[in-house]
Amino acid sequence: MSTRPQGTSAGIERAVEQALAGLAPSCLVVGCRRIQAGDEQYLLPEENASMATREPGARAATGAGRHIAHELLRRLECREPAILRGQSGNPVWPAGIVGSIAHDDEMAVAVAARSDALKSVGVDIEPALPLPHDLRAVVAAPEDRLGDLDPNLGDRILFAVKEAAYKASFPLDGRVLGFEDIAVDFEKGEAVTSFGQRLTVRFAASPHILAIAYTASER
Numbered sequence: 001m002s003t004r005p006q007g008t009s010a011g012i013e014r015a016v017e018q019a020l021a022g023l024a025p026s027c028l029v030v031g032c033r034r035i036q037a038g039d040e041q042y043l044l045p046e047e048n049a050s051m052a053t054r055e056p057g058a059r060a061a062t063g064a065g066r067h068i069a070h071e072l073l074r075r076l077e078c079r080e081p082a083i084l085r086g087q088s089g090n091p092v093w094p095a096g097i098v099g100s101i102a103h104d105d106e107m108a109v110a111v112a113a114r115s116d117a118l119k120s121v122g123v124d125i126e127p128a129l130p131l132p133h134d135l136r137a138v139v140a141a142p143e144d145r146l147g148d149l150d151p152n153l154g155d156r157i158l159f160a161v162k163e164a165a166y167k168a169s170f171p172l173d174g175r176v177l178g179f180e181d182i183a184v185d186f187e188k189g190e191a192v193t194s195f196g197q198r199l200t201v202r203f204a205a206s207p208h209i210l211a212i213a214y215t216a217s218e219r
């Protein structure tokens, strides 16, 4: 049985984008695309050159994410269109921009803001399904404060929030983190890494699980 949500591409894209926008601070621009075969065509030559060869499905997801991100850069009036891949797989945004990209099997999402508004941001998307058993044991840390998290989807939400927090903290200190390095307090809406990065976190559980993590710029 397919686990994919029913509906048109435009409908599900709009629903995911609205859910993501509902989590985001007003300075953040957001976008979503249903991944399609051939989306690797949207990778710019310099982006392609920055990436090691990947299998076609992964390249389509990456192309879909970059396609959204290019549009976000236009909306932020950034003239440099390319988002190269760094040595750790991290997206390297043009000067003056912070952003993040994620994909699950069906959808790609991207978020971006000017760096004078946000210091860093991370995003994740996951199917709205319970986390596989083997992952459940490794995601939670004793320091997590889960509040009244949905018992069915809670593990997957925690997983997504930690991935978003990792993507937001990596550009700040270059530290590769495990799940045990990120403590999430859902009541405060905050994640703290073992290297001292403190991030605001938000999530939605429908139509996909979406998570963002960010830290504001000091003004």
Ligand SMILES: CC(C)(COP(=O)(O)OP(=O)(O)OC[C@H]1O[C@@H](n2cnc3c(N)ncnc32)[C@H](O)[C@@H]1OP(=O)(O)O)[C@@H](O)C(=O)NCCC(=O)NCCS
Pocket (backbone or CB within 6 Å): 061, 062, 063, 065, 085, 088, 089, 090, 091, 100, 101, 102, 103, 104, 124, 125, 162, 163, 166, 167, 168, 170, 171, 176, 177, 178, 179, 182
């Ligand atoms: C970053 C990471 C968590 C992404 O997870 P994923 O399930 O493979 O894939 P997602 O779709 O959620 O995200 C992929 C995107 O993350 C971004 N990304 C990858 N490494 C990143 C990093 N170090 N910092 C910020 N963003 C990163 C990329 O834009 C990538 O998309 P692209 O390859 O199309 O550009 C994973 O690749 C990774 O580096 N893991 C090592 C550390 C880890 O797993 N720790 C436990 C979680 S805290």
